[in-house]
Amino acid sequence: xxxxxxxxxxxxxxxxxxxxxxxxxxxxxxxxxxxxxxxxxxxxxxxxxxxxxxxxxxxxxxxxxxxxxxxxxxxxxxxxxxxxxxxxxxxxxxxxxxxxxxxxxxxxxxxxxxxxxxxxxxxxxxxxxxxxxxxxxxxxxxxxxxxxxxxxxxxxxxxxxxxxxxxxxxxxxxxxxxxxxxxxxxxxxxxxxxxxxxxxxxxxxxxxxxxxxxxxxxxxxxxxxxxxxxxxxxxxxxxxxxxxxxxxxxxxxxxxxxxxxxxxxxxxxxxxxxxxxxxxxxxxxxxxxxxxxxxxxxxxxxxxxxxxxxxxxxxxxxxxxxxxxxxxxxxxxxxxxxxxxxxxxxxxxxxxxxxxxxxxxxxxxxxxxxxxxxxxxxxxxxxxxxxxxxxxxxxxxxxxxxxxxxxxxxxxxxxxxxxxxxxxxxxxxxxxxxxxxxxxxxxxxxxxxxxxxxxxxxxxxxxxxxxxxxx
Numbered sequence: 001x002x003x004x005x006x007x008x009x010x011x012x013x014x015x016x017x018x019x020x021x022x023x024x025x026x027x028x029x030x031x032x033x034x035x036x037x038x039x040x041x042x043x044x045x046x047x048x049x050x051x052x053x054x055x056x057x058x059x060x061x062x063x064x065x066x067x068x069x070x071x072x073x074x075x076x077x078x079x080x081x082x083x084x085x086x087x088x089x090x091x092x093x094x095x096x097x098x099x100x101x102x103x104x105x106x107x108x109x110x111x112x113x114x115x116x117x118x119x120x121x122x123x124x125x126x127x128x129x130x131x132x133x134x135x136x137x138x139x140x141x142x143x144x145x146x147x148x149x150x151x152x153x154x155x156x157x158x159x160x161x162x163x164x165x166x167x168x169x170x171x172x173x174x175x176x177x178x179x180x181x182x183x184x185x186x187x188x189x190x191x192x193x194x195x196x197x198x199x200x201x202x203x204x205x206x207x208x209x210x211x212x213x214x215x216x217x218x219x220x221x222x223x224x225x226x227x228x229x230x231x232x233x234x235x236x237x238x239x240x241x242x243x244x245x246x247x248x249x250x251x252x253x254x255x256x257x258x259x260x261x262x263x264x265x266x267x268x269x270x271x272x273x274x275x276x277x278x279x280x281x282x283x284x285x286x287x288x289x290x291x292x293x294x295x296x297x298x299x300x301x302x303x304x305x306x307x308x309x310x311x312x313x314x315x316x317x318x319x320x321x322x323x324x325x326x327x328x329x330x331x332x333x334x335x336x337x338x339x340x341x342x343x344x345x346x347x348x349x350x351x352x353x354x355x356x357x358x359x360x361x362x363x364x365x366x367x368x369x370x371x372x373x374x375x376x377x378x379x380x381x382x383x384x385x386x387x388x389x390x391x392x393x394x395x396x397x398x399x400x401x402x403x404x405x406x407x408x409x410x411x412x413x414x415x416x417x418x419x420x421x422x423x424x425x426x427x428x429x430x431x432x433x434x435x436x437x438x439x440x441x442x443x444x445x446x447x448x449x450x451x452x453x454x455x456x457x458x459x460x461x462x463x464x465x466x467x468x469x470x471x
Contacts, residue, residue: 020086023082029088033089033120034066038219047210058100115229118233122222133187134464135347140460143173153355166431167435169360186245233320257292257300273290274354277352307331370406370430
């Protein structure tokens, strides 16, 4: 029995009937459909639609469905192989009626699939946010731990992919920790708008039975019911916002992957790829390829595309529910599963990757990356910055002509450029002095970086606490 066939005289075209089904992908919502159905059944009992015996029978039937379908995470059991089910709602109704008889059909009293799928998708998204925040906490902690173990090791920082200034390796690693902490904060903010309950909205105008919407919302641990039935049944902003959060996280993963790929090349040789997350060439025996990192870049493109797909699917829809909204489910599922699958792998990579600190340190001590510190030396001696900048530029050009570094220029030549130079200049050029010069909050001075590591650890701890609260 379909959920809508009474008005129709002719059967659907078989090809169209198969084509329009969503059960092939929305089976992922089963646990959420069952949870929402339990909440609705209890509201029906309170409204006097179900007797106590009927409520017990329905709840037992729903429990039986959940038991029959239980399996390893993300897999589809034989029980869920149903060639007749139109969608997850139809599947549950079919199974419930087969288990407990016609009482199973009473469960749909006063509700619509429009509100059901909106509720199920919110429950799915809320759960996914919790899973991702837990994984992000592990990921961020991996950066913080590596930053802590890096100590005072230094490396070049780049602008325009040209060596710019020396920084602590820890400072570089913490830049990623901050990037992904923002992603976690975006997810937490998104959760506030996800965590509203559409149950009781009906197909568009609200339920026709006196259902206790607040009780249903509380039963499902939503913060409150949605405020408008038209909006509730057609809204997919929460899915768009969530997948856009995922797309930013994927973008950040891609930037990290690209830098790891560059740094693992022989041209940089800052990073040694872990063999557990690398592959070889079928033709060239010497190769160790960064396949995990390259796939992260590729899958980031996929997630970005899925976010775009969602926006385009919704952009032209009039209120309220339209069947087009069925097409928002697969991008949501695909984006979520893609990022969830990546996170444990990149975390494992980050724990094993080795940094060639000798090469990094050597690179940090050459290439005139102390030039800004050199111009600051002149500024501190009263020389206007623009003039100091020009004089140090002149000194760099002199070094390039002679094939040396600033520290190798004789004082006599420096004083020809400006009389403010004296012997104290050379002490300001050492790597230790240049790092220490950046002694501001957020700077790479060692004491500031140690403070930043401690602060990052606190933020990760708060992230874990928040994840635990919402689990």
